[in-house]
Amino acid sequence: MFVGHYAPALALAGTRRGPRLAALFVAAQFVDLFFFAFVLLGVERMREVPGHTAMNAMDLYHMPWTHSLIGTLGFAALFALVVRLRRGTWQVAMLGATVVASHWLLDWLVHAPDLTLLGVGRRLGLALWNRPAVAMPLELGITALALVLFASRTRARGVMGHVSLAALATALLAFQLVNWFAPQPAIVVDPVPASVPLTALLAYAILTALARWVQATRTPGAGPAVSSL
Numbered sequence: 727m728f729v730g731h732y733a734p735a736l737a738l739a740g741t742r743r744g745p746r747l748a749a750l751f752v753a754a755q756f757v758d759l760f761f762f763a764f765v766l767l768g769v770e771r772m773r774e775v776p777g778h779t780a781m782n783a784m785d786l787y788h789m790p791w792t793h794s795l796i797g798t799l800g801f802a803a804l805f806a807l808v809v810r811l812r813r814g815t816w817q818v819a820m821l822g823a824t825v826v827a828s829h830w831l832l833d834w835l836v837h838a839p840d841l842t843l844l845g846v847g848r849r850l851g852l853a854l855w856n857r858p859a860v861a862m863p864l865e866l867g868i869t870a871l872a873l874v875l876f877a878s879r880t881r882a883r884g885v886m887g888h889v890s891l892a893a894l895a896t897a898l899l900a901f902q903l904v905n906w907f908a909p910q911p912a913i914v915v916d917p918v919p920a921s922v923p924l925t926a927l928l929a930y931a932i933l934t935a936l937a938r939w940v941q942a943t944r945t946p947g948a949g950p951a952v953s954s955l
Contacts (some may be wrong), residue, residue, distance in 0.1 A: 727832045727835065727865060727872075728832050728865070728902055728905045729865060729899075730864070730868055731754045731758075731870040732751060732869060733832075734824070734825045735747065735750035735753060735897075735937075736819050736830075736869070736873055736875065737872045737875055738750060739879075740875070740879030740944075741947045742947065744817075745809075745818045747876070747938075747940055749809075749822060750821075750825050750937075751937040752823050753825040754804055754828075754829070755801075755930045756801055757773070757829040758792070758793050759927065761793065762926050763927075764789075764792065765917075766923050766924070770789040770791060771787060771789075771790055772784060772787065773785045773914060773916035773917060774910075774911045775914050776827060776910060776914070779836065779853065779855035780857070781858050781861060781906060782906075782910070783911055784844065784894055785838075786911070790845030791885045793840070793841050795841070795843045795844070798826070798827060798829055798830040800874070801826055802826035802827040805819075807864040808810060809822050828936055832851060835852050835864070836851070837853065838851050838853045838855060839853065842852055847954075856894065862906070866902070869898060873895055873922040877881075877891060881944060881945045882943065882944055883945055887943040890940045891940055891944065893936055893939070894936040894937060894939075894940050897933060897936055898933065901933070931938070
């Protein structure tokens with residue numbers, strides 16, 4: 727799952743009571759931000775294995791800290807703590823933590839069995855990456871629905887409000903297509919070069935910057951303003 731992780735962020739943004747979109751975009755990939763940082767540090771590991779799944783070659787064979795259920799919940803708690811330390815409300819903190827926690831569930835749908843509950847033991851995953859006819863429309867569908875919901879909850883501040891949202895939608899689609907259709911390696915690459923996690927981190931940074939532009943050019947829906955991240 728890639729852009730589908732942003733669906734919960736878009737679905738929960740756009741109201742004056744909720745967290746801002748850019749913060750929720752960070753929450754959506756909070757787990758993977760740490761995962762790719764850990765890959766660079768050698769704490770967690772991945773390799774590329776041709777044909778590992780029908781849709782990509784990523785063999786995520788060692789990620790007990792970020793992609794165990796208990797680890798993901800720990801990162802959700804960390805995100806909520808950061809929000810509170812930055813004087814965000816408990817409501818904002820809990821919504822952000824919910825987006826972080828959704829990461830594990832969405833990955834469970836598509837990953838080959840490589841997720842765990844406690845970091846060890848049985849590996850879980852429905853492996854929809856082996857069923858492109860299901861995984862592709864699922865990911866694009868939930869993201870598109872969430873974008874529509876966000877757009878319906880916000881109002882453009884002039885032309886830039888429309889341009890920014892269109893730019894975000896275009897970038898989400900473009901990055902997802904690259905993720906799906908980029909050339910796959912012909913041999914096993916273990917470990918992956920640093921360019922792989924660095925490219926992922928750059929993509930997350932670009933999407934978060936676009937989300938920040940969207941929140942600056944669109945007005946949230948009606949409701950009393952509260953302290954937000």
